[in-house]
Amino acid sequence: MDDAELFLGLGLLAIAAINSGALLYALHKINPPSAKQGSEDEEEEENESSEEADEADEESEAETSAPTEFKRPTTKAGILAWRQRIIEDLEKERGTRVLTMIHKKELWTEPGQDSEIGIEDTETILQKMRKIPPDTPVDFIIHTPGGYALAAEMMAMAIKFHPSKVTVMVPFYAMSGGSLMTLAAGEIRMEKYSVLGPVDPQIPTPDGMYPAGSIATLVKTKPIQNITDRMVIMSDVANLEIENAKAFVMWLLEGKMDKEQAERVADFLARGYMSHATPITLDVARAIGLNVVEGIPDKVYELFKTFTFTGQPYRRH
């Protein structure tokens, strides 16, 4: 009798244990851990190792282990989470919202796919800009070889229209269309060695891409009857494009300097006096009257570590 009762008690206990174990296992199967909301702390620790680089949930844990033995995430989701964490830190540090337009090779970039400013960037940035409260300052990290002019112009407009201060950070380079966007900023942060570039339009012709300034001078250097019809027509287009670029730069600089100076800067950057790859360094940018501050926060460099620095080089500009 005594033994029986003891057995009964132990039996019940065992059944309950097995039961809950089985249920837990079944749940684990049904509902993969990535979908969980982070409410069960114990569970989380158990699963941590299996899905290290999965979701934003694990960010906090990864952070604590980062300084000692940090493992570079190798999945897209992992890299994006890592990047997101750095951006959030930077936002906290500076009390701003951080936007990025970084055109670099990613692990998931397909071969031959050059990243440059496209209308997709514009749509993304405009959508993000819309959600930023008007009184929140914005830090915009730009790293780009340039690209589609209209797309860059739209983003520059968004920067100019933001009611609070917009700081554009150029840790390495922001050429052509990217430079146009920096001109819209209230403050430009650069390093001694980072560069901007001229913003003169490039005109596509059947023989390739030519700077608008060069096409415009062609008709002055060669008798017009000896120039091909297409080039004569394109020279007209080139003049219009230069006018447009200059007017746009002047509009961007409105309120940042007096009109006369803005016109000189616009002429300097958009007329095509210099090669499209000419570096406009910090000193030059400062000399022409842009509001440049030297120095980039360390977190930005940390952000760049999330990108691979290998892969095919970009084509020459």
Place this chain on the structure above:
Amino acid sequence: MQELDILLAVAIVVVASLSSLTNLFVIRRFWQIPQTPNPATRGGDQENEEGNEEDEDETEGETDQAPSKEAILARRAQLVHELEEERGSRVLTLIHRKEPWSTGDDEPEIGFEDSEQILQWVRETPPDKPIDFIVHTEGGLTFAADLISMALRYHKAKVTVMVPFYAMSDGTYVVLAADEIMMEKCSILAPLEPLIDDMPANSVISILKRKPIETISDRTILLAESARMEEENAKEFVKWLLIDHMNEEQATQVANFLVGGFMASTTPITLDVARAIGLNVVEGVPEKVHQLFETIEFTGGPRGEKQYQ
């Protein structure tokens, strides 16, 4: 004997608490399943919550489990339906964008498929029902765009065209057909100068004055002639689109401004410019439209012809 009783009681208590804990846990877990971001079962309210989240979070989620084409389309249909309820109108869209399922060289632009579809939609809309037309395009076939704008112009009730981002080149015709234009501060329209053999009409015409005629090739002279006709045609069409909303003189001026080739084809016509030339522009696009665009993936290869490089 008493000890055993106590043991048994303790065991039962333990069992009871264990199983209740398990139950609690199970219930909590099951509770959460419908709330996980599973796109196939997404409801309207949850999407609203998500819409408030950071974009980065959304993209992260997408990488893990990309929503299926059906789920995306269903979500869009739902948003369009909600917008229709909200505004009491018929919502039509002309959105050209790379989709996750579009193949490599697909460059969506205005074509006859669009015009046929939209003409049918407009025809099915009762004459007294206002139309909200969402445009997002880089242009395409002028003739198809003309057809769409004619259909909108002839619609009896109010036509509102919404431009959340851009309506370039021929997309701008469609915008001009509207009774009211809704734009964001950063949205842009574009000049309407026709392109002849990829060259702006006015520049082609101007060669006749700039180069001695005997040195111009026959082909270019013919192109210049067709450029003149195209430009005239475009001007008349713009004038006709606008004539209900402004007097003839102003309509002529606007047509000249947009078609005449006074500016580069990439000059952005912003909200302020559109308003200054007398178009009926309202700032701001309904929130639902922006939500609609959140269902569209903004990635894909670069595109566009003119580049700063």
